Amino acid sequence: MLTLTRKTEYGLIAVCHLARVGQKVTSARDIAEEHGVPLPLLMNVLKKLNRTGHVSSVRGARGGYVLNVSPKKFTLGGLIEAVEGPVNLVRCTGTIKENRRCGLTQSCTIRKAVVKVHVRLRQFLDEVTIADLAFDDPQAAGFAIPQVLAQ
Amino acid sequence: MLTLTRKTEYGLIAVCHLARVGQKVTSARDIAEEHGVPLPLLMNVLKKLNRTGHVSSVRGARGGYVLNVSPKKFTLGGLIEAVEGPVNLVRCTGTIKENRRCGLTQSCTIRKAVVKVHVRLRQFLDEVTIADLAFDDPQAAGFAIPQVLAQ
DNA sequence: TTGAATTAGCACCTCGCCGATGCTATATTC
DNA sequence: GAATATAGCATCGGCGAGGTGCTAATTCAA
Incomplete structure (x- = not known):
């Protein structure tokens, strides 16, 4: 998921x-x-x-x-948005214009907090560039890949 | 998406x-x-x-x-995994046991880099706790919510 | 000039999964 | 015993991801 x-x-x-x-x-x-x-x-x-x-x-x-764009300016978030459409962690993170509110919007007790998480997720996705992925530097990143995923 | x-x-x-x-x-x-x-x-x-x-x-x-668990120990990632199943940014981030490799795994030129992103995503989801969401502190987070999302 | 190669733009189809509903069994309170 | 709640299935409809096919437009090269 x-x-x-x-x-x-x-x-x-x-x-x-x-x-x-x-x-x-x-x-x-x-x-x-x-x-x-x-x-x-x-x-x-x-x-x-x-x-x-x-x-x-x-x-x-x-x-x-x-x-057509610089690999350093082309982000993972940008690619996802281009291919799949707008990223929305929950339905209600779209704009009012897009009518992406659910019936709970007015009374929802967690919306504000979730929107913060959504914004941080978007920032995260926009920090990863195509250059990062295309020219992967094994030394970079500064953390180890778990053994089960290391091929 | x-x-x-x-x-x-x-x-x-x-x-x-x-x-x-x-x-x-x-x-x-x-x-x-x-x-x-x-x-x-x-x-x-x-x-x-x-x-x-x-x-x-x-x-x-x-x-x-x-x-049944402390809100500070209960993370967003944990909840997602409990309800939706394991989080996998791409299909091939599952374990070998789960047989979640695609046919390209051996020759894939971006897998290693994408796995890094996957791991960072998981870390991100595990840094957000239920306590953060339930007791949302408006002062916290240290960044502004975009106007279009601010209700 | 003709044919092959390549992208552009649809229309369409199938299958899996999300979302939702219903029913029966079990446990507890009053 | 009746009412209240959870447990565990089984099922079902609809939508979107994933995949296929066809036709038109464009360019190169023999």
């Missing part, structure tokens, strides 16, 4: 790939084959990321995609 | 209520009526929290529930 969707997983893989190759135009097919990701799904995600402006596309033979 | 389920929302409301009333046995009905939460669903959640040992139940007339 609290799991990213596969679209986001594929998006992460693609965007990190594009970050590593720099300004070289890379086709969805190349990325899919190199990482063993299903091509049609990867294309869906890249189309979406093109619409949000995070990548630019080049059509036609020898076409493909190029990262 | 990245949204807690309603079960968790109801669980949060219930657990915070129990934290506030201390050791007084409180029925699901009382909690539901006070917070305008659907009773049957709240009961489902409380049953689950009883099974996980986070609350104790008293059967029969004048029965109800009591918090």
